[in-house]
Amino acid sequence: MYVNRRVIFYPHEAVLEAARRFPTPFFLYSEARLRENCRNFRKAFSTYFPDFKPLFAVKANANPDLLRIVQDEGFGFDCSSTAELFLAHLFDVEGMYTGNYVRREEFEYAIQNTRLILNLDDISALETVRDIGMPEALSLRINPGAHQSTSKLLVKQWSMSGVDAKYGIPFERASDAYSLAQSMGVKHFGIHMMTGSNVLDEDYFYFTTKKLLTIVAEIKQNTGVVIEFLNIGGGFGVPYRPCEHSINLNAVARNVHKAFKEVCARYELQPPRLYAEPGRYISADTGWLVGRVTSTKEGYKKFVGIDASSNDMPRPSIYDAYHHISIMNNARTRERVSVVGSICENNDQFARDRLLPSCASGDIVVIHNCGGHAYAMGHNYNNKLRHAEYLIRDSGKIDEIRKAETIEDLFRGTNLTGY
Ligand SMILES: Cc1ncc(COP(=O)(O)O)c(C=O)c1O
Structure with a gap:
């Protein structure tokens, strides 16, 4: 059976050292892997698009030490909130700001404090931005519609566009939106x-690229507006199950290039500059959530309780997402167990009915693929505190890059004083 080594890999020695030095649970990240992912991504696209501009989707992981590495690898930022704009301001990076249903104050903050290009989700936002001060360069997020295909997989993958998606300007109205933007003084356009x-x-x-480029051609035909840059977004997948193959990024870049060649030749378009904004591909397999077994229970099923909970990493509880789990012990037997946290919610289960090495209280548990959309999605339900983050530097040194939250942090801003 095919086993993806990348999915099952974790840095044994560093996990042991960190678990010896610091209280569990915690997130542990690898600088080496983060850099490797950035380089692979850049290289794959730069081969076909020499002026390719990669952005990192900050929502996937906003730890400033990790962002510094990503920036050092030549990535700009893709931001989606005022706090992310604040980071873009501090890091003085280029990139884009993609909000949806945005407050005027957030647009003001973006325009006044960052170098990011605004990417508007709706025609109605044009007026708000004009009132603040229309930038010379502007991008519009387009909803390119649902995919028509006999392939169920392809249709399913277009999950964030089509009539049910809250994002983007319907592609049939794209020309109107660009005309209006042009009349409001925009000089350089992106999509x-x-x-x-x-x-x-x-x-x-x-x-998807072919569809968007065809829309670019229609906009030019209808309005004369020339789109200078085209952002294909994120969504580049990573394998979560050991049996899943990694995406072949070279093939992705080749396919995107093929779409450019075909559509640009057909409609006599000057190829726009290519942008992409991956989050998961860059960060997911750079991080692990490390905890310990607190207790095991023989209920109707066997439950293995650990000291991390779904508030640390909600993907399994929200999406029923699979995350590979390793138990660090020398057990010779395996058991079918459910690995659970301590929140009063029955979806607080990291794995259900999974065959794992038999384990006991104190064993170290490693949850894989927790570098992206993991800590970032965490919350405080049940008044659980958020845990610390550590980074394995290239030198092998392990640094704390975020302190564990305290009870004082949790109640800061309330009227709880003097107790
Ligand atoms: C606008 C936008 N760009 C980029 C991303 C990053 O996606 P991924 O981490 O799947 O690459 C997201 C994720 O939700 C997004 O909403």
């Missing part, structure tokens, strides 16, 4: 889409 998440199929990127 953006984000149609799917965790896509492992290389062909998908050919179809």
Whole structure:
């Protein structure tokens, strides 16, 4: 059976050292892997698009030490909130700001404090931005519609566009939106889409890019507006299960290039500059959530309780997402167990009915693929505190890059005083 070594890998020695030095649970990240992912991504696209501009989707992981590494690897930022704009301001990076249903104050903050290009989700936002001060360069997020295909997989992957998606300007209204933007003084135009998440199929990127470029051609025909840059969004998948293949980024870049060649030749378009904004591909397999077994229970099923909970990493509880789990012990037997946290919610289960090495209280548990959309999605339900983050530097040194939250942090701002 095929086993993806990348999915099952974790840095044994560093996990042991960190678990010896620091209280569990915690997130542990690898600088080496983060840099490697950034380089692979850049290289794959730069081969076909020499002026390719990669952005990192800050929502996937906003730890400033990790962002510093990503910036050092030549990435700009893709931001989606005022706090992320604040980071873009501090880091003085280029990139884009993609909000949806945005407050005027957030646009003001972006325009006044950052170098990011605004990417507007709706025509109505044009007026708000004009009132603040229309920038010379502007991008619009387009909803390119649902995919028409006999392939169920391709249709399913276009999960963030079509009639049910809250994102983007319907593509049929794109020309009107660009005309209006032009009449409001915009000089340089971009276009953006984000149609799917965790896509492992290389062909998908050919179809989505082709669709967006065709829209670019229609806009030019209808309005004369020339789109200078095109952002294909994020969504580049990573394998979560050991049996899943990694996405072939070279094939993705080749497919995107094929779409450019075909559509640009057909409509006599000057190829726009290519942008992409991956989050998961860059960060997911750079991090692990490390905890310990607190107790085991023989109920109707066997439950293994650990000291991390779904508030630390909600993906399994929200999406029923699979995350690979390793138990650090020398057990010779295996058991079918459910690995659970201590929140009063029955979806607080990291794994259900999974065959794992038999374990006991104190054993170290490693949850894989927790570098992206993991800590970032965490919360405080049940008044659980958020845990610390550590980084394995290239030198092998392990640094604390975020302190564990305290009870004082949790109640800061309330009227709880003097107790
Ligand atoms: C607008 C936008 N760009 C980029 C991303 C990053 O997606 P991913 O981490 O799947 O690459 C997201 C994720 O939700 C997004 O909403």
